Amino acid sequence: MRRQFIAFSILSLVAVGITYYLYWPPILWSLIVILPLILQGIYDLFQHKHTLRRNFPVLGVGRYLMEDLRPKIYQYFIESETDGTPINRMFRSIVYQRAKGALSTNPFGTKINVYQTGYEWANHSIMALNHEDLDPHPRTLVGGPDCKQPYSASIFNISAMSFGALSKNAILALNGGASKGGFAHNTGEGSISSYHLKYGGDLIWQIGTGHFGCRNEDGSFNGEKFREKALLNNVKMIEIKLSQGAKPGHGGILPAEKNTPEIAEIRGVEPYTRVDSPPTHKEFTNVEEMMFFIQKLRDLSDGKPIGFKLCVGNKLEFTDICIAMQNTGIKPDFITVDGGEGGTGAAPLEFSNSIGMPLRDGLAFVHDALQGYDLRKDIKLFASGKILTGFHMFRLFALGADACYSARGMMLSLGCIQALECHSNNCPTGIATQKNHLIKGLDVEDKINRTAKFHSETVKSFVEFMGATGVNSTHKIKRHHVYRRVSQDKIKTYAEIYPQVKIGEFV
Structure with a gap:
């Protein structure tokens, strides 16, 4: 891979030089893409910290980019409403909605598997109390x-x-x-x-x-x-x-x-x-x-x-x-x-x-x-x-x-x-x-x-x-x-x- 990169760099520079010699200046715009890749590859070849980048110049950088993007891709495109951690999307959403004063009710039933081990709930009473009759701001006296x-x-x-x-x-x-x-x-x-x-x-x-x-x-x-x-x-x-x-x-x-x-x-x-x-x-x-x-x-x-x-x-x-x-x-x-x-x-x-x-x-x-x-x-x-x-x-x-x-x-x-x-x-x-x-x-x-x-x-x-x-x-x-x-x-x-x-x- 290192030899391939060196060959690519040499050929790219030669191609740019020949094209410029033939009076086609617009090709110089390609240097905006080619030169940074060549410089990145040269740096990768001579650095000693990352073996992957020494062996695979330029391409090896993609691995670290994916590592950085992985949590974001997972959170926004892959995780379900209930399997994200530390706090899943269902609970993050309810906090956002309540903080904004937006509608915080949910349609079509629960997203939780109520038959899985660990599921918790409380049973209601047929003598349920009207919450408007309860203290809306409960407090506790400490002392x-x-x-x-x-x-x-x-x-x-x-x-x-x-x-x-x-x-x-x-x-x-x-x-x-x-x-x-x-x-x-x-x-x-x-x-x-x-x-x-x-x-x-x-x-x-x-x-x-x-x-x-x-x-x-x-x-x-x-x-x-x-x-x-x-x-x-x-x-x-x-x-x-x-x-x-x-x-x-x-x-x-x-x-x-x-x-x-x-x-x-x-x-x-x-x-x-x-x-x-x-x-x-x-x-x-x-x-x-x-x-x-x-x-x-x-x-x-x-x-x-x-x-x-x-x-x-x-x-x-x-x-x-x-x-x-x-x-x-x-x-x-x-x-x-x-x-x-x-x-x-x-x-x-x-x-x-x-x-x-x-x-x-x-x-x-x-x-x-x-x-x-x-x-x-x-x-x-x-x-x-x-x-x-x-x-x-x-x-x-x-x-x-x-x-x-x-x-x-x-x-x-x-x-x-x-x-x-x-x-x-x-x-x-x-x-x-x-x-x-x-x-x-x-x-x-x-x-x-x-x-x-x-x-x-x-x-x-x-x-x-x-x-x-x-x-x-x-x-x-x-x-x-x-x-x-x-x-x-x-x-x-x-x-x-x-x-x-x-x-x-x-x-």
């Missing part, structure tokens, strides 16, 4: 006995996504949507920026292992900096991040190209360096010290709700946390359970695919553990992970959730096309990038409306769904309400799959 400033949270909120991972326009749009729609915006571990404050949306300030926004130069916790931000009126709750579903046991990752001087100043790190958060907190080394850290943050924030987020790993470790709550008398006001199936965060493949307990299993376990140690009554549970529809919320309430977070759903409402470029700083929709020429394409005011609309329409769909089952309150949704096909001829309820633990059973 245990030691909380002085409890917060009434929406049942559907924006999950943790940092400024740095997301662009300034994305943060502005999300917070503006939260303000307009009356729900909360989790800051992620990247601290609080001016973009989180501009529209006055309620914030859940997340404190990660890097202590961004409240750290000393060595990365240790700085109480004075924490208090300064914790007392902001926008900050309604504080969440300590132990681990996240995308990469539990790993710590956060901010690529160097996303770490601009502005982001570095907000986080308290060096710009244009890769920032890896430690896998664990330095402020506590055991579960009892963790309880004292929770109390420290509660005191510094003048009694605002303090909680922690985790992807469930070793069950015995969470049991130890429950025992530490009993021994110290200190309890968090809320716990967020994240799913090991991952989320928006960039992560090594092994961590996304093969570490951490999936959301529904983790949520059921945490609820049951708190119930068994008679702690559940004082602690609210938030569930985070691929929540896009009212039914997704309903089944998490059945497993014990008091409220839900969504990250990918909110990104889709901003116009995310699932290009899978979040980690590369090349997000074409201006959401997960720090490149100004891409960011400026994201219209903040338009996306504020879309975020608020997606929230309101999803909560509305949940309320309608709940009413169809004959239930009038999120607290009355139980595990027996949700069914799963476990084999071709066998159906079980969540109550059978996740047997309920009695209050105080483990005390």
